[in-house]
Amino acid sequence: xTAQFTRxxxxxxxxxxxxxxxxxxxxLPENVIYLDGNSLGPLPKAAQTRLQDVVETEWGADLITxxxxxxxxxxxxxxxAKIAGLIGxxxxxxxxxxxxxxxxxxxxxxxxRLRPDRRVIVTEETNFPTDLYIxxxxxxxxxxxxxxxxxARDKILDALDVDTAVVSLTHxxxxxxxMHDMADMTAQVQAEGALMLWDLSHSAGAVxxxxxxxxxxxxxxxxxxxxxxxxxxxxxLFVADKHLAAFxxxxxxWMGHAAPFAFDPDYRPADGIAQALxxxxxxxxLAALECGVDLALKADPALIRRKSMHMGELFVALVEERCGxxxxxxxxxxxxxxxxxxxxxxxxxxxxxxxxxxxxGVIGDFRAPDILRFxxxxxxxxxxxxxxxxxxxxxxxxxxxxxxxxxxxxxTVT
Amino acid sequence: xTAQFTRxxxxxxxxxxxxxxxxxxxxLPENVIYLDGNSLGPLPKAAQTRLQDVVETEWGADLITxxxxxxxxxxxxxxxAKIAGLIGxxxxxxxxxxxxxxxxxxxxxxxxRLRPDRRVIVTEETNFPTDLYIxxxxxxxxxxxxxxxxxARDKILDALDVDTAVVSLTHxxxxxxxMHDMADMTAQVQAEGALMLWDLSHSAGAVxxxxxxxxxxxxxxxxxxxxxxxxxxxxxLFVADKHLAAFxxxxxxWMGHAAPFAFDPDYRPADGIAQALxxxxxxxxLAALECGVDLALKADPALIRRKSMHMGELFVALVEERCGxxxxxxxxxxxxxxxxxxxxxxxxxxxxxxxxxxxxGVIGDFRAPDILRFxxxxxxxxxxxxxxxxxxxxxxxxxxxxxxxxxxxxxTVT
Numbered sequence: 024x025t026a027q028f029t030r031x032x033x034x035x036x037x038x039x040x041x042x043x044x045x046x047x048x049x050x051l052p053e054n055v056i057y058l059d060g061n062s063l064g065p066l067p068k069a070a071q072t073r074l075q076d077v078v079e080t081e082w083g084a085d086l087i088t089x090x091x092x093x094x095x096x097x098x099x100x101x102x103x104a105k106i107a108g109l110i111g112x113x114x115x116x117x118x119x120x121x122x123x124x125x126x127x128x129x130x131x132x133x134x135x136r137l138r139p140d141r142r143v144i145v146t147e148e149t150n151f152p153t154d155l156y157i158x159x160x161x162x163x164x165x166x167x168x169x170x171x172x173x174x175a176r177d178k179i180l181d182a183l184d185v186d187t188a189v190v191s192l193t194h195x196x197x198x199x200x201x202m203h204d205m206a207d208m209t210a211q212v213q214a215e216g217a218l219m220l221w222d223l224s225h226s227a228g229a230v231x232x233x234x235x236x237x238x239x240x241x242x243x244x245x246x247x248x249x250x251x252x253x254x255x256x257x258x259x260l261f262v263a264d265k266h267l268a269a270f271x272x273x274x275x276x277w278m279g280h281a282a283p284f285a286f287d288p289d290y291r292p293a294d295g296i297a298q299a300l301x302x303x304x305x306x307x308x309l310a311a312l313e314c315g316v317d318l319a320l321k322a323d324p325a326l327i328r329r330k331s332m333h334m335g336e337l338f339v340a341l342v343e344e345r346c347g348x349x350x351x352x353x354x355x356x357x358x359x360x361x362x363x364x365x366x367x368x369x370x371x372x373x374x375x376x377x378x379x380x381x382x383x384g385v386i387g388d389f390r391a392p393d394i395l396r397f398x399x400x401x402x403x404x405x406x407x408x409x410x411x412x413x414x415x416x417x418x419x420x421x422x423x424x425x426x427x428x429x430x431x432x433x434x435t436v437t
Numbered sequence: 438x439t440a441q442f443t444r445x446x447x448x449x450x451x452x453x454x455x456x457x458x459x460x461x462x463x464x465l466p467e468n469v470i471y472l473d474g475n476s477l478g479p480l481p482k483a484a485q486t487r488l489q490d491v492v493e494t495e496w497g498a499d500l501i502t503x504x505x506x507x508x509x510x511x512x513x514x515x516x517x518a519k520i521a522g523l524i525g526x527x528x529x530x531x532x533x534x535x536x537x538x539x540x541x542x543x544x545x546x547x548x549x550r551l552r553p554d555r556r557v558i559v560t561e562e563t564n565f566p567t568d569l570y571i572x573x574x575x576x577x578x579x580x581x582x583x584x585x586x587x588x589a590r591d592k593i594l595d596a597l598d599v600d601t602a603v604v605s606l607t608h609x610x611x612x613x614x615x616m617h618d619m620a621d622m623t624a625q626v627q628a629e630g631a632l633m634l635w636d637l638s639h640s641a642g643a644v645x646x647x648x649x650x651x652x653x654x655x656x657x658x659x660x661x662x663x664x665x666x667x668x669x670x671x672x673x674l675f676v677a678d679k680h681l682a683a684f685x686x687x688x689x690x691w692m693g694h695a696a697p698f699a700f701d702p703d704y705r706p707a708d709g710i711a712q713a714l715x716x717x718x719x720x721x722x723l724a725a726l727e728c729g730v731d732l733a734l735k736a737d738p739a740l741i742r743r744k745s746m747h748m749g750e751l752f753v754a755l756v757e758e759r760c761g762x763x764x765x766x767x768x769x770x771x772x773x774x775x776x777x778x779x780x781x782x783x784x785x786x787x788x789x790x791x792x793x794x795x796x797x798g799v800i801g802d803f804r805a806p807d808i809l810r811f812x813x814x815x816x817x818x819x820x821x822x823x824x825x826x827x828x829x830x831x832x833x834x835x836x837x838x839x840x841x842x843x844x845x846x847x848x849t850v851t
Contacts, residue, residue, distance in 0.1 A: 078485055082480050088800070122690065153716065156694060157690055284851045288566065306669050
């Protein structure tokens with residue numbers, strides 16, 4: 024096979040990359056090629072400074088007065104409004120709060136109230152586990168009244184009927200990177216009278232999302248992946264304007280009250296998206312998230328998508344070209360337009376191979392049962408990072424270095 | 438009236454205070470007397486250092502590997518086990534997670550499952566609002582099947598019957614500081630076959646709590662008050678060992694799964710308290726909380742209670758003696774043993790008076806409709822702080838300085 028790429032080609036691509044200025048905004052460790060930003064984004068340098076200020080000045084010096092003085096009380100709305108700009112939503116439709124899991128519970132419960140004559144939740148059996156678990160917990164909690172249909176990816180539309188209240192899907196599959204056609208799926212779901220709920224955890228910040236252009240009803244997403252909001256960053260949720268008046272969610276904590284500091288004994292929901300709040304949010308976590316979101320807002324989403332697609336194509340080509348004989352099978356869609364910002368390969372020794380890569384500073388991750396997952400975050404990755412990663416992969420395979428008992432010991436978190 | 442105390446008496450008390458060494462562990466601002474640790478505890482100096490390390494080394498340098506390398510994945514259990522030592526629980530009965538509001542939802546829902554033949558939740562109508570709101574939201578969410586009885590403090594026992602599944606009370610009243618007799622109330626509630634759920638938000642870290650000695654069933658509590666865990670710190674929850682096997686909560690996110698990283702499509706709860714976890718927790722927030730908890734664990738709870746009671750008695754005496762003619766009515770119980778670690782006075786101009794105090798560096802807070810609230814955190818307050826606070830209060834009242842339009846503008850957060 025004739026080499027399609029050389030290292031020099033990639034140097035040229037980096038030199039011409041309009042997004043290359045963003046790399047310097049992140050604190051990336053030396054000697055690491057980080058292809059796991061879809062699991063935990065790296066530290067924005069601005070977050071380091073901001074957190075120091077929040078800790079020393081706001082918490083340390085100004086204490087309780089910071090809720091007003093430094094606008095802590097408005098952070099969920101303020102950051103939500105910023106995230107809206109990344110997902111094609113209006114500022115008043117998005118709020119930063121809690122975790123993706125908890126926000127899923129709120130929105131699935133709300134969807135059942137918005138469609139009171141329909142009691143079925145449809146989802147994909149390969150959806151991210153917490154999306155499935157939360158729907159299972161909600162259905163069980165509500166008793167026999169609610170049915171959860173977990174179906175194969177190509178059977179989603181067949182599963183819809185007049186009982187379907189809501190379809191809950193993740194836009195970009197966490198394991199394969201396969202991306203749903205959001206506009207088409209939303210339209211087909213709504214044609215059956217159901218609501219469409221999108222989990223944007225593996226898309227926002229890396230692939231263009233336009234919820235309102237697609238007419239989506241509800242959405243949730245994660246702050247610690249492509250938004251680079253820090254480990255366990257707060258998540259966010261979206262409720263389309265058309266549903267805000269009737270929106271009602273069961274986790275009715277004081278921060279979602281119309282007047283939390285009136286200390287009324289009766290819950291009276293805040294108008295609009297603020298009703299989605301529950302308890303007191305972590306200010307440290309929100310402050311870090313805001314820095315990540317601010318960075319993402321500075322980048323042109325079209326450039327991000329273009330670079331992400333280039334990186335995916337390049338990585339597939341490099342692995343085929345340089346590691347073609349080592350049994351990697353592409354687990355992501357063949358067509359670049361159908362992929363999110365990651366490339367996955369199946370390999371029977373995937374776990375050990377990934378551990379060998381990590382030991383050599385190429386950080387991707389493994390997803391059971393046999394998937395090596397490589398995420399491409401266009402804000403801070405270089406094209407030459409991909410060359411370096413495939414270099415190490417080739418070395419690990421050709422030397423047989425992956426075949427080491429140390430790489431077979433499963434860690435708690437994979 | 439003869440003066441009972443002089444400033445010199447208080448200096449002597451400070452000199453003899455065995456807890457005085459703790460003050461230096463906190464970053465307290467100059468020229469502030471901070472009597473609002475029951476709303477937001479101050480910054481432990483250790484948290485400042487620890488957060489810098491978590492941000493720079495763990496997030497920044499070690500990235501995703503920190504889940505294993507720095508034990509992020511075990512933080513909820515580890516910190517929960519430490520908190521157990523503050524509330525008379527066994528380490529495996531407590532976990533740090535989410536917010537107090539969300540933990541209340543989990544435990545009230547779990548209580549209804551543990552008592553499936555009983556469908557009534559009893560609570561106090563003056564309970565902290567979020568405790569009421571969450572119970573209201575849960576009852577509404579479950580439809581007409583569940584009844585919430587909100588009754589006066591002296592009618593709690595009368596409200597119990599064979600339908601009562603759970604009684605949900607806050608140990609120390611947020612507004613008045615009145616403290617329930619935990620052992621007695623728990624016994625009486627359980628004698629009716631109901632479960633007892635305690636909210637420890639205004640007690641843990643400031644008054645002795647011994648859940649297992651009282652035989653309590655369930656509890657929640659807040660991390661950002663007397664535990665000094667930072668603004669919006671994660672909360673915690675307790676499930677007594679006897680209930681762990683049957684415990685089931687509806688917010689069944691992936692962190693509560695028996696094997697989160699097996700990515701099974703079906704929820705299978707973790708054994709024990711880990712099932713109470715839901716989504717990915719904020720590591721920054723947990724790291725700060727742990728520093729606060731570590732400090733609290735170093736102090737002898739008997740000394741804390743003794744100093745807290747001394748401070749309360751002293752503050753009441755000083756206000757009576759030095760501001761007696763200005764119309765402050767004690768809103769807290771007269772008997773020190775019946776109070777938590779705060780003293781509250783009613784005053785028709787309470788809001789403006791508190792704003793005038795805050796403007797002069799004496800930080801307490803106001804709770805509608807007319808309560809001035811002063812919290813005493815024995816770890817970092819001096820006896821002379823109380824002298825100083827009452828000095829300022831006297832000055833504000835005698836000069837009429839409180840009667841200023843600027844002090845009548847309500848802030849978002851009070």
